[in-house]
Amino acid sequence: MGxxxxxxxxxxxxxxxxxxxxxxxxGNGTEPVRLRLKWLYNASFAGEIWGVETGLFHxxxxxxxxxxxxxxxxxxxxxxxxxxxxxxxxxxxxxRAASKGAEVVVLAQVFQxxxxxxxxxxxxxxxxxxxxxxxxxxxxxxxxxxEAIFAALLNRASLPAGRVKIYGVHYDFSPFWKGQVDxxxxxxxxxxxxxxxxxxxxxxxxxxLDPDRWGVRFVANSLVTSRRLAEEKPxxxxxxxxxxVKAWREAMDEANAERLGSILAKYEKGVSPRLIARQIEATxxxxxxxxxxxxxxxxxxxxxxxxxxxxxxGLVKAGIGLDGLLAPALP
Amino acid sequence: xxxELKEITFSYAGAPSHLFDSLSLVIQGPGFFSLFGLSxxxxxxxxxxxxxxxxxxxxxxxxxxxxxxxxxxxxxxxxWVSIGDHLRRVSPPxxxxxxxxxxxxxxxxxxxDHRFPDLSMGQKNRANLLRYLMQRFDLLVMDExxxxxxxxxxxxxxSALKERFPDRTFLYVSHNVSEVAFFSRxxxxxPAGEGPVTGLVEIGGMDGRGSAASAGGDVAALGHRIVxxxxxxxx
Amino acid sequence: xxxxxxxxxxxxxxxxxxxxxxWGAKYLLHMSDYLxxxxxxVLRYATGHAGEQFLAMLDxxxxxxxxxxxxxxxALAVGAVARGxxxxxxxxxxxxxxxxxxxxxxxxxxxxxxxxDGFAARxxxxxxxSYFPLLLSFIGIFSSPVEEVEHFFRITGRMxxxxxxxxxxxxxxxxxxxxxxxxxxLSMVGAIVGEFLSTSQGIGYLIRKAxxxxxxxxxxxxxxxxxxxxxxxxxxxxxxxxxxLAPWR
Numbered sequence: 045m046g047x048x049x050x051x052x053x054x055x056x057x058x059x060x061x062x063x064x065x066x067x068x069x070x071g072n073g074t075e076p077v078r079l080r081l082k083w084l085y086n087a088s089f090a091g092e093i094w095g096v097e098t099g100l101f102h103x104x105x106x107x108x109x110x111x112x113x114x115x116x117x118x119x120x121x122x123x124x125x126x127x128x129x130x131x132x133x134x135x136x137x138x139x140r141a142a143s144k145g146a147e148v149v150v151l152a153q154v155f156q157x158x159x160x161x162x163x164x165x166x167x168x169x170x171x172x173x174x175x176x177x178x179x180x181x182x183x184x185x186x187x188x189x190x191e192a193i194f195a196a197l198l199n200r201a202s203l204p205a206g207r208v209k210i211y212g213v214h215y216d217f218s219p220f221w222k223g224q225v226d227x228x229x230x231x232x233x234x235x236x237x238x239x240x241x242x243x244x245x246x247x248x249x250x251x252x253l254d255p256d257r258w259g260v261r262f263v264a265n266s267l268v269t270s271r272r273l274a275e276e277k278p279x280x281x282x283x284x285x286x287x288x289v290k291a292w293r294e295a296m297d298e299a300n301a302e303r304l305g306s307i308l309a310k311y312e313k314g315v316s317p318r319l320i321a322r323q324i325e326a327t328x329x330x331x332x333x334x335x336x337x338x339x340x341x342x343x344x345x346x347x348x349x350x351x352x353x354x355x356x357x358g359l360v361k362a363g364i365g366l367d368g369l370l371a372p373a374l375p
Numbered sequence: 376x377x378x379e380l381k382e383i384t385f386s387y388a389g390a391p392s393h394l395f396d397s398l399s400l401v402i403q404g405p406g407f408f409s410l411f412g413l414s415x416x417x418x419x420x421x422x423x424x425x426x427x428x429x430x431x432x433x434x435x436x437x438x439x440x441x442x443x444x445x446x447x448x449x450x451x452x453x454x455w456v457s458i459g460d461h462l463r464r465v466s467p468p469x470x471x472x473x474x475x476x477x478x479x480x481x482x483x484x485x486x487x488d489h490r491f492p493d494l495s496m497g498q499k500n501r502a503n504l505l506r507y508l509m510q511r512f513d514l515l516v517m518d519e520x521x522x523x524x525x526x527x528x529x530x531x532x533x534s535a536l537k538e539r540f541p542d543r544t545f546l547y548v549s550h551n552v553s554e555v556a557f558f559s560r561x562x563x564x565x566p567a568g569e570g571p572v573t574g575l576v577e578i579g580g581m582d583g584r585g586s587a588a589s590a591g592g593d594v595a596a597l598g599h600r601i602v603x604x605x606x607x608x609x610x
Numbered sequence: 611x612x613x614x615x616x617x618x619x620x621x622x623x624x625x626x627x628x629x630x631x632x633w634g635a636k637y638l639l640h641m642s643d644y645l646x647x648x649x650x651x652v653l654r655y656a657t658g659h660a661g662e663q664f665l666a667m668l669d670x671x672x673x674x675x676x677x678x679x680x681x682x683x684x685a686l687a688v689g690a691v692a693r694g695x696x697x698x699x700x701x702x703x704x705x706x707x708x709x710x711x712x713x714x715x716x717x718x719x720x721x722x723x724x725x726x727d728g729f730a731a732r733x734x735x736x737x738x739x740s741y742f743p744l745l746l747s748f749i750g751i752f753s754s755p756v757e758e759v760e761h762f763f764r765i766t767g768r769m770x771x772x773x774x775x776x777x778x779x780x781x782x783x784x785x786x787x788x789x790x791x792x793x794x795x796l797s798m799v800g801a802i803v804g805e806f807l808s809t810s811q812g813i814g815y816l817i818r819k820a821x822x823x824x825x826x827x828x829x830x831x832x833x834x835x836x837x838x839x840x841x842x843x844x845x846x847x848x849x850x851x852x853x854x855l856a857p858w859r
Contacts, residue, residue: 118824124645140824146644186810187819212810216722359823426765444765451758455780465768503762510766 074107077284080119080128082137082265085112085311086234087323089132090304091154091331091340095291097307104283120146123270130284135263135350136189136359143364147271150347150370151285152340154292155264157256157330160190162227163239166251169226174201174258180226183213189262190229196260196353227253233326237319261346262353264330274371289340296328296339342370376404376441376513376544383424383434386571394420396571397434400563404514404544407537407582409555410575412565412605417572418548419447422516425546441513441544448522450503452491458502459487466509474509480535481505482528496523501532508536514544521549533558537583556597558583567607576604614845621841625834647827655827656834663816663828667835670801670812673729675843677736678797681744682790684737689748690775703749710742714803722808732804732812739800740793747789756781787851794847795840802836 081089092110095101101108111128113119119131120141132154133141141148162182164172169180174197184191198205211225217239220228230236232252240250255262267288274281295304301324308320333339347366354360380400386393394417402408402425410418423429424436426445452461466474478484481501486494494502504520521529529551536545537558549555555562559580566576578601581593629649636646643651692702714735721738725731752775759777763769779786805814813832820828 121645124642137824141642141644144644144647144824145642147642185822186815187822214722214727214808216719216727216808218723219727428765445761447761449758450761453759453777453780455776465762465766506762 074102074105075280076107076109077101077130077280078109078111078128080111080117080122080131081113082117082119082132082134083113085110085308087308087312087320087327088154088159088231088233088265090295090308090324090327091288091292092132093307093311094295094300094304095287098291098294100291100294101284101287104287106280106284106287108284120148120268123148123268123273129273129280130267130269130288132265133268134189134265135347136192136354138263138266138268138369139347139351139354139364140360142369143360148268148369149271149274150266150268150342151274151281152267152289153263153342153346154266154340155330156332156334156337156341156343157254158193158262158264159231159233159236159327159330160193160229160262160264161232161236161255162194162253163220163230163236163243164227164251164253165243166249168248169251172227172251172253174198174253175203177201177227177253178203178207179209181209181211181224183211183220183225183228185229186212188229192353192357192359193255193260193262194229195357196262196349197255197258199356200259233323233330237322237326260353261343261349263343263346263350266342267340289338292331293339296331298328301325344370376402376439378402378404378425378436378438378441378443378514380425381435381437383431383436385420385424385429385431393432393571395431396573398572398574399434400575402514402544402546405542406560407533407545407547407558409547409549409559409562409580410565411549411552411555411562411601414550416565416605418565419518422518422546422548425514426516442511443514443516444507444510444512445516445518446503446507446520447518448500448503448520451499452502452506454490454492457488457490458483458494461491462487462502462506462509465506470509474505477505477508481532497525497528500524501528504532508540512543514546516546516548518548519550526554529554534583552598552601553594555580556601557581557594562601564601564604567605578604614842614849617841617845618838621837625837629830644824645826647830652827652830655825656831659828659831663813663831663835666811666813666816667832667839670798670805670814670836671839671843673732673801673804673812674736674794674798677733677800678740678794680733681737681741681793681797685741685744685748686779689745689752690771692745692749693752706742706745706749710746714738714800715807718804718807727808727810729811732801732809735804735807736797736800739803740797743796744789744793747785751782751785752778754778754782783855787848787855790851791844791847794844798836798840798843 079092081092083089085093089110096108096110111117111122113132118137119128119133120137122128123131124146130151133148135153138148138150166172169176177198182194184194194210195205198208211219213219213225213229217228219225228239230239232254236252240252243250267285269281269284294300301321304324305317305320308324309315309317312320331340333341334343337343344366347370351360351364351366378401380398383395383398383400384393385395398421410421412418420429422445424431426443427436428445452458456464462474462478463471478487481504483498483502483505486498491499491502500521500523504517507515507517507520521532524532533547533554547555547559557580560582562578562580563575564578565572566574578597581597632646633649635641636648647655688702688706692699692706717738718735721731721734725734756777759781760769760774763773763777801812802814802817805812806818809815813836817829817832820826820832
């Protein structure tokens with residue numbers, strides 16, 4: 045039994061050691077760094093991909109490997125487990141993790157407007173304002189960030205929750221096509237384009253209800269790292285963030301649209317160049333800085349609102365602070 | 376009951392040589408007959424051909440249209456009914472009195488409420504034979520059906536069979552030399568030797584005449600002839 | 611000790627062992643509460659949400675048991691048809707073998723399209739997941755003659771299709787009991803997968819919600835309930851089978 049326990053402990057120690065690996069430089073003098081994306085390769089990661097493909101990271105002495113995300117991936121967990129040095133996580137993921145003791149720091153905020161919007165038929169419902177939701181059926185992912193965003197939107201519109209019929213959505217869109225659900229949550233710059241096209245093909249006119257337009261600010265994709273890395277290797281973190289922000293700025297430059305399109309086509313196999321171009325265009329709307337703000341700037345107001353929306357929806361306990369979570373102004 | 380096997384040839388799939396080659400045999404009932412031979416000589420295969428369960432490769436089995444049944448020692452009753460219920464279900468109601476008396480003869484009355492798995496090996500053999508006796512048949516091929524029954528009971532049962540079913544034909548497949556010698560009208564012996572069986576040696580039996588004890592000497596002498604025919608060794 | 615109680619105690623022991631390992635790793639490797647919630651948080655969740663989770667589990671169990679019963683009936687019927695030698699039977703066999711190769715998540719969109727996302731869709735998925743192993747077993751059982759029992763009925767001309775099926779089913783009662791018991795847990799998995807993929811009911815739905823919120827406490831409590839209900843159901847099926855088949859041993 046004693047031997048078994050010892051073996052187990054040494055195994056766990058080995059795991060713990062491997063999780064601490066990383067750092068150092070490779071043969072070319074560049075430092076290997078892993079960046080875990082939030083989702084599968086698509087236009088929402090145009091900046092990260094641009095930075096790798098055009099050598100922006102490399103010029104900062106970094107050999108960045110992109111790790112594709114997915115439904116089961118959580119960048120913040122990967123930071124803690126030592127499987128990645130940087131990650132892309134949404135605002136709600138970051139707040140939830142921090143509220144549970146994850147030591148994470150937000151370095152930059154990619155989307156200045158949340159890509160989550162509700163698509164609807166403008167032909168049937170006209171131009172929809174939040175007050176107009178009364179009596180309609182709205183799709184919401186229970187437990188997802190759209191639940192908190194929608195609650196905040198209703199709150200803004202002073203609509204009691206009972207006035208709107210909520211439908212729990214799943215990956216299957218058929219209730220929307222069948223007209224059982226009037227508004228369906230989509231990511232505006234990716235699936236939103238495809239669904240809108242499909243509606244147009246069916247002779248419909250798509251509309252998007254954008255919570256941001258009505259004052260609901262909820263933070264989406266942001267660049268995060270572990271507090272330990274930020275403290276132990278501030279210079280590495282600074283260089284990475286600098287390249288990251290520059291990469292997004294360049295990627296979103298209209299002059300680079302064509303080159304970005306052909307780069308993304310290598311990552312998004314099977315997606316038509318035309319669709320990629322439109323996804324880039326839509327992404328530009330979401331990433332472009334608001335007046336007076338910088339590229340990828342951490343929007344403290346938006347973070348505060350995100351936290352408040354989540355607390356109000358009961359998704360996170362009140363009392364967590366943002367001060368330690370959001371890194372100081374960009375270097 | 377008359378059954379004739381004409382020029383039967385048979386071999387197992389993949390076997391290098393025939394088991395039977397132009398084998399002919401006539402069974403002219405009624406009466407009690409036996410097939411005798413060493414293990415693996417083809418007794419059961421021939422029984423299957425006689426019963427129509429296995430078609431020969433060539434040759435034909437012809438008869439007068441009588442019903443042929445084949446029973447063997449490995450059979451089981453369905454396990455979900457008692458043996459009494461099963462026997463009643465497979466017997467014509469007008470023959471229930473016969474069923475009752477055969478159950479007594481076979482020593483099964485006390486166990487009629489038992490299920491088949493609860494019976495002893497000997498009881499299983501007897502119950503199985505009994506249900507065949509309750510069927511309509513002209514020839515019953517009995518392949519080692521009493522293999523697990525003690526000798527005195529076996530003799531009592533065979534005697535009763537011959538007595539109660541004088542108009543039927545029985546073909547008894549057994550390894551017991553004195554039994555086949557004493558009870559059978561004829562014994563067909565699988566002859567000694569390598570290669571396919573081309574014919575059986577027919578030896579006249581005692582057909583149950585006299586008592587087994589008083590006929591002891593004759594039975595022994597007949598037994599020697601039967602063994603010699605199938606081993607090729609005279610004693 | 612009776613079998614259900616024993617099974618449940620065995621499960622609880624395994625569950626506690628797994629929790630101990632998880633928490634051992636957490637403290638040894640200094641994992642944050644975000645990665646692995648501490649015991650107190652799990653306990654707090656359990657006490658705060660016991661009612662909700664228990665009711666959801668009951669709902670799932672209802673779907674699982676119904677799905678299992680439908681699957682058994684369906685597999686018996688289709689197995690009986692597929693045992694034959696005709697073209698129809700061959701087609702049914704091929705369809706059964708091919709269909710079972712599809713993961714249910716791939717078929718789910720079609721199921722949800724036609725059955726919506728309520729009880730019927732969950733029942734269909736629970737049924738499908740337990741149906742194929744049952745069907746393959748029943749086809750195997752129904753197409754293998756039990757010569758020692760069947761011979762008499764066949765040679766005396768008493769064999770009917772019903773008698774043949776009854777003999778084969780009961781003569782293979784051990785195999786039948788094993789596959790029926792084994793598929794009980796599969797049916798539970800099916801119901802949970804259905805709830806996870808779509809619908810807003812049952813323990814599978816609570817797990818999906820917990821995954822969105824990265825709430826491992828909720829998942830740990832759900833795993834306990836799923837284990838308890840599965841053990842209980844398997845034990846009940848096993849015991850039921852034992853009593854039903856007792857006369858034939």
